[in-house]
Amino acid sequence: PVQPRERLRVAIQKSGRLGEPARELLASCGLTWRESRDKLFLYGESLPVDILLVRDDDIPGLIADGVCDLGIVGRNVLVEHGLEREAQGRPADLNEWRQLGWGTCRLDIAIPESEEWTGPQQLEGLRIATSYPQTLGRWLRDNGVDAEPVVLNGSVEIAPRLGQADVVCDLVSTGGTLRANQLRPVTTILHSEAVIAGPRATLDDGRQEIADLLVRRLDGALQLKE
Ligand code: ATP
Ligand code: ZN
Structure with a gap:
């Protein structure tokens, strides 16, 4: 079992699209910090809240395992984690505490530009490259x-050109990457944005109180932005 802690741990993306906005959001809640030498941790100074800097894909697992208490992550990653748990016959353990309104994107099916789209049935028997096999x-x-899902961890959009797959199921915001690969989005399977992910259950020890305080400040910060 995880040791009782009196400080809250929040996992955010180390770099990438969500890292900087996540730090800005936490700063707007009045959190100040100093960086650990290995740049994995930001130690909270103004509040008992520490930030762990990780790959976004690791965030749901870190919360599920009790290593972190909350996370800022794309809904796409959270949904995929939940479905993966269900597939293993385990209950979904995390949910969305808040929606943040940025980091918006879609998980879309995209097909070669030259092809017509007649509907989902058209995909029967095809190979679909994706990093989101459960959601797909x-x-x-x-x-x-x-x-037939073809699971790739990156460069999904070049799979059709390489002959690895017939179509793709990938994250899209502007569609520029798809167009550059002669693909076009035809249907959306998930609308995503950055969210605060947390456990369904209440936190033990003093952490729930800290989490409540942080979420109250987040709500204030989010309202100011509207
Ligand atoms: P990491 O090194 O942390 O694994 P990554 O390459 O998986 O990084 P990013 O490309 O930074 O991740 O994307 C992080 C999140 O940003 C996505 O999971 C998604 O929620 C969101 N996002 C918004 N727009 C896009 C987009 N056009 N393409 C990919 N992700 C997007
Ligand atoms: Zn990732």
Whole structure:
């Protein structure tokens, strides 16, 4: 079991698209910090809140394992984690505490530009490159389509050109990357944005109180932005 802690730990992306806005959001809650020498931790000074800097994909697992208490992560990563847990017969353990309104993107099916789109049935028997096999799998089941997910951890959009897949299921914001690869989005399977992820259960020890305080300040900061 995890040791009782009197400080809250929040996991955010170390770099990438969500890292900087996440730091700005926490700073707008009045949190100040100093960086650890290895640049993995930001030690909170003004509040008992420490920040762990990690890859976004690791955030749900860190919360699920009790290593961190909260996280700032894309809904796409959180949903994929939840479905993965369910597939393993374990209950979904995390949920969205707040939606943040930035980091918005879609998880879209995209097909070669030259092809016409007639609907989900068209995907029957095709190979679909994705980093989100669970989310894609649920959508395929919901639509009664039997296709073959090809799981790739990066460069999903070049898979059709390489002959690894026929179509892709990838994150899209402007569509520029798809266009550069002669693909076009045809249907959205998930609308995503950055969220505060946290456990369904209340936190033990003093952490729930700190979490409540942080979330109150977050709500204030989010309202000011509107
Ligand atoms: P890490 O090194 O942390 O694993 P990454 O390459 O997986 O980084 P980013 O590309 O920084 O991650 O994306 C982080 C999140 O930003 C995504 O999970 C998604 O929620 C959001 N996002 C917003 N727009 C886009 C986009 N156009 N493409 C990819 N992700 C996007
Ligand atoms: Zn990632």
